[in-house]
Amino acid sequence: MYLVKQIIDAFKTHGFWSIFHKIFRRINTATKIAFLNVKPQQQHWESIKDKYKGKRVFVIGNGPSLNKTPLYLLKDEYKICFNQFFIMRDRINWDPDFFMTSDGLVMTDIVKDFSKIIPKTTYSFFPGIHFRGDRYIEEVEKYPNGFWTLPKIGQGFSESLPYIYPGNTVIYDSFQILKHMGFIEIYLIGVDFSFVIQEGVKQLSKNTLDVISQKDNDPNHFDPRYFGKDKKLHQPESFMVNNMIGDMNYLAKNITNDDFKIINAGFDSKLEAFPKQDIYSLLDYSEEEQENTFKDLFKSVCQANKLPESTYQNIPHIDSPSISSAVPKSSFSTDLKNGITLIPKMIFSYIPLGPFDNKYYFIKRERVQSDA
Numbered sequence: 001m002y003l004v005k006q007i008i009d010a011f012k013t014h015g016f017w018s019i020f021h022k023i024f025r026r027i028n029t030a031t032k033i034a035f036l037n038v039k040p041q042q043q044h045w046e047s048i049k050d051k052y053k054g055k056r057v058f059v060i061g062n063g064p065s066l067n068k069t070p071l072y073l074l075k076d077e078y079k080i081c082f083n084q085f086f087i088m089r090d091r092i093n094w095d096p097d098f099f100m101t102s103d104g105l106v107m108t109d110i111v112k113d114f115s116k117i118i119p120k121t122t123y124s125f126f127p128g129i130h131f132r133g134d135r136y137i138e139e140v141e142k143y144p145n146g147f148w149t150l151p152k153i154g155q156g157f158s159e160s161l162p163y164i165y166p167g168n169t170v171i172y173d174s175f176q177i178l179k180h181m182g183f184i185e186i187y188l189i190g191v192d193f194s195f196v197i198q199e200g201v202k203q204l205s206k207n208t209l210d211v212i213s214q215k216d217n218d219p220n221h222f223d224p225r226y227f228g229k230d231k232k233l234h235q236p237e238s239f240m241v242n243n244m245i246g247d248m249n250y251l252a253k254n255i256t257n258d259d260f261k262i263i264n265a266g267f268d269s270k271l272e273a274f275p276k277q278d279i280y281s282l283l284d285y286s287e288e289e290q291e292n293t294f295k296d297l298f299k300s301v302c303q304a305n306k307l308p309e310s311t312y313q314n315i316p317h318i319d320s321p322s323i324s325s326a327v328p329k330s331s332f333s334t335d336l337k338n339g340i341t342l343i344p345k346m347i348f349s350y351i352p353l354g355p356f357d358n359k360y361y362f363i364k365r366e367r368v369q370s371d372a
Helices: 002-014 016-034 039-046 064-068 085-091 104-120 170-180 238-254 279-283 287-304 336-346
Strands: 056-060 079-082 098-100 123-127 146-151 185-189 201-203 210-213 232-234 261-264 332-335 350-356 359-364
Touching: 039 146, 056 170, 064 336, 079 085, 079 170, 085 104, 085 287, 085 350, 098 170, 104 123, 104 232, 170 185, 170 238, 185 279, 287 350, 287 359, 332 336, 336 350, 336 359
Parallel strands: 056 079, 056 185, 079 098, 098 123, 123 146, 185 261
Antiparallel strands: 201 210, 210 232, 332 359, 350 359
């Protein structure tokens, strides 16, 4: 039934010839996989089985609610991040423990940055052969901490890596890997499941939802540059979002239990499949600990960007700056609500830091970045 639904959805959206092309690609991919020597990679995966048994991990989606999330408080937690997350790197003082991409379009952009991404992580995960047919095995195997996966057909939850059941979101795929590594508590943040159609894009091919962005105006992620100029993406049509929700409902009904819990700790998330918990209660920082952690973030960001500010207390506070009115040419702070509103516009010339003490801090960049 799962495959039939996928075919019907695709037929309604793309038409007969697109469906024929997809079926051909699946057959081609299955043929490539059938002739692979998978045993060395199976042994590679076996080396990390249950390595984190009994631990908890934060699954960091890339929704706009990340701007409401105190990511600096996750420095000492296990974290897995995805896709274009590294555009966040100048706003935090840690690298993810784990990194993953499974989307075929994103892979075409990410693969050229492997040398910048994989060495910063403990382990990174990518498709060896994507179900579209693209092969990345040789690129991934250049790195000892790189692991590749192979797609299984249908809906399920694999416990025999490198084979995984591809979901409609990389989040689904990651759960299979995290369980393999022994994690028993999964906390979601930034998994908003709130999408709108992105404007100012160019269709990559006829009868598909695959597009390329023409400007830095992504409304569905924490930064307008995420799927910004020249980035490839799928338009989030309603049937795609419904399929994502279906994946999560399947997990909640069939996979989660006392030995594998999934908790939604994000802000503003429309995902209702899992129980919710406030992230501050999870982290249990005292006010003093939060302040000291933010001080460390502030100092490290200024040092990394060769900026003069050394303490956040020196930054002038403005009550209600607006995008249309004059904003200081130097760094400033504002209340949290205003800060969230300002980020999409100010990110090109400021580094937003926060939230802390119900405020956001905007650190002036030395070099303004393009918002073309």
